[in-house]
Amino acid sequence: MLRRLSLAVAGGLLLASAVAGCGGDDAGSGSGGGGDDKITLGFSQVGAESGWRTANTKSIQESAASAGIDLKFSDAQGKQENQIKAIRNFITQRVDVIAFSPVVESGWGTVLKEAKDAGIPVILTDRAIDDPDTSLYKTFIGSDFVEEGKKAGDWLVKEYEGKTDPVNIVELQGSPGAAPANDRKAGFADVIKADTKFKVVASQTGQFTRTDGKAVMETFLKSQPKIDVLYAHNDDMGLGAIEAIEAAGKKPGTDIKIITVDAVKDGMTALSENKINFIVECSPLLGPQLMDLVKKVQDGQTIPQRVLTEETTFTPEQAKEVLADRKY
Amino acid sequence: MNLTALLRHRLFWPIAVLVVLLASNLVFSNNFFTITLQDGHLYGSLIDILRRSAPLVLVALGMTLVISTGGIDLSVGSVMAISGALACLLIGDLSNPDSVGPVLLVVGAAIALCLVFGLWNGFLVAVLGIQPIIATLILMVAGRGVAQLITDGQILNVHSAPYRVVGAGYFLAVPVSFLIAAAAVALTVAVTRRTALGLLLESVGGSPTASRLAGIRARRITIMVYVFAAAFAGVAGLIYSSDVSSADSNAAGNLIELNAILAVVIGGTALTGGRFSIAGSVLGAVIITTLDITAVSVGVPVETTLLFKAVVVIILCLAQSATFRAKVFGRFSAKRTVPA
Incomplete structure (x- = not known):
């Protein structure tokens, strides 16, 4: 514990000096010279906003190491400007391949054009961009968020099959403008619109965080006379909402049915305790697939424009079975 | 009471906006002002506002003192994140996280660390x-x-009943976080208005050099306000992390410095230093929280919330500006001496 703390303090000082220096000292360490055959991959991560993201980062770092790829990792801390800066740095360092998870969908044209002009292939991971020019990137590997929303909707339709009473749904959206938020909302809405008994009575952003999920749910519980179902775009917001529901004297999973997306360990634990009713998996472990694609791109092989990660869904019973092996 | 005097009162417009916000909630959800007893604690939208305001009130209090000396403290959000993270890490290491004593020690340690950060800020300035x-x-x-x-970049979860009380608990049916914020307000008022400290702060903010020449130890006072701000931010961080029993080092206190500065400005304290209003800052913080809750409860679409x-x-800011009021409302009055 003390070691970790002193590490933290040391790290803080290091960061402080980085602020002061702001230099690109490591620009020379890129493999631009081509002295060795090691592929250099510049990766810009969204941030560390959730357990999911952390598992995603770990998977990429570990699989890069085992694939013998030199990884330059940069954390954008949830800000697009940081990410654009990181990509520009990768271009100056002349990395072999750039991969990144876009913080938001729009505004990538200019910087990706720069990468293209520099002849550096770009791979999108986990989140898409909305630029019509698909030549800006080689491929997009990640989950199909629309499909995730549809899976959530499918479960709901099945759960209320044969019933005619109206079902009031509240939705906790992810960060506004982020692809998973937009698509999970659209996919879900697409499935439930077939039946008029389903009604989304309120839909607000919980910023993908537990605190905001709790705060928004607290307000929903007071402003909505009747809530049957909660659909949260990730586990963390769902977990926050569970606390709000409990504080309101209701039983999560029983009085209000809860569907979330992600299937991180905390969420799976709540699912196994029947506080959540259904989780659509969104697997963060795309590192090995990504490294494979990086190698193929570097070899000049053609790769598909869209690569899907393998995913499933979980009920409480299934959660109990796999919970012990859940790494993230 | 004289109506014009009331209109000119520094806090008239903030109070008016708060009243309008609360009233508009009533239109959309008719049980907005209902307060019930739920599992032995108060429950209702107004209670939510009090509870949710607590961290921002604490941070805004510290910010008010800092701003009164002509300074500004951007680090409060990060200090919040650190105090929550440290508390959750230490509680995770406790052999029995449900015993009160050790948890109190942990809370003390987290605040102590924040005091060090405050000293650091004060030293630099x-x-x-x-x-x-x-x-x-x-x-x-x-x-x-x-x-x-x-936190190792992870969200740290803790299961500790005593720690949970800080942000999500109730004492005699009243939210503990609200009580903490209220105590902090009372302490600040007592220290600045019952002693000469408030006067000294305003004098340092007005002119540090003149204050020093007048025999005020401006340096010591400046350091002190940053220590205050960091300590309050530390407590706010504890409330924030205890509320959801986890430390999220990314989201905790993110951008709260800007909300706190806004609260202080709404409250009528000038960013240039000098005179300050604690009541105004508290009111500002409550308005910002009410605004957040109103946006959700009224159902403002996500895209247009900001x-x-x-x-x-x-x-609110335009209404507070005397120049603006004179230009706009002046036209409606009988006098037409102002050239168009």
Whole structure:
């Protein structure tokens, strides 16, 4: 514990000096010279906003190491400007391949054009961009968020099959403008619109965080006379909402049915305790697939424009079975 | 009471906006003002506002003192993240996280660390003479890194009944976080208005040099306000993390410095230093929280929430501006001496 703390303090000082220096000292360490055959991959991560993201980062770092790829990792801390800066740095360092998870969908044209002009292939991971020019990137590997929303909707339709009473749904959206938020909302809405008994009575952003999920749910519980179902775009917001529901004297999973997306360990634990009713998996472990694609791109092989990660869904019973092996 | 005097009161417009916000909630949800007893604690939208305001009130209090000396503290959000992260890390290491004593020690340790950060800020500003915005920017950026290192970039979960009380608990049916904020307000008022300290603060903010020549130890006072701000931010961080029993070093206190500065400005304290209003800052913090809750409860679409908040704040700021009022409302009065 003390070691970790002193590490933290040391790290803080290091960061402080980085602020002061702001230099690109490591620009020379890129493999631009081509002295060795090691592929250099510049990766810009969204941030560390959730357990999911952390598992995603770990998977990429570990699989890069085992694939013998030199990884330059940069954390954008949830800000697009940081990410654009990181990509520009990768271009100056002349990395072999750039991969990144876009913080938001729009505004990538200019910087990706720069990468293209520099002849550096770009791979999108986990989140898409909305630029019509698909030549800006080689491929997009990640989950199909629309499909995730549809899976959530499918479960709901099945759960209320044969019933005619109206079902009031509240939705906790992810960060506004982020692809998973937009698509999970659209996919879900697409499935439930077939039946008029389903009604989304309120839909607000919980910023993908537990605190905001709790705060928004607290307000929903007071402003909505009747809530049957909660659909949260990730586990963390769902977990926050569970606390709000409990504080309101209701039983999560029983009085209000809860569907979330992600299937991180905390969420799976709540699912196994029947506080959540259904989780659509969104697997963060795309590192090995990504490294494979990086190698193929570097070899000049053609790769598909869209690569899907393998995913499933979980009920409480299934959660109990796999919970012990859940790494993230 | 004289109506014009009331209209001219510094806090008239903030109070008016708060009343309008609360009233508009009533239109959309008719049980907005209902307060019930739920599982032995108060439950209702107004209670939510009090509870949710607590962290921002604490941070805004510290910010008011800092701003009154002509400074600014951008690092409060990061300090919040660090205190929550450290508390959750230490509680995770406790053999029995449900016993009160050790948890109190942990809370004390987290606040003590924040005091050190406050001293650091004060040292940079008062001793090294670095501009406050730059001096505190260092800790704002580096501090979040420290918090991330403490939590290893993960969300740290804790299961500790005593710790939960800080942010989500109730004492005699009243939210503990509200009681903490109220105590902090009372302490600040007592220290600044019952002693000469408030006067000294305003004098340092007005002119540090003149104050020093008048025999006021400006340096010591400047350091002190940053320590105050960091300590309050630390407590706010504990409330924030205890509320959801986890430390999220990325989201905790993110951008709260701007909300706190806004609260202080709404409350009528000038950013240039000098006179300050604690009641105004508290009111500002409550308005911002009410605005957040209103946006959700009224059902403002997600895409337009920020615009909605901005419009309310702009209206409030314009209403507070005497020049603006004279230009706009002056036209409706009988006098037409003002050239078009």
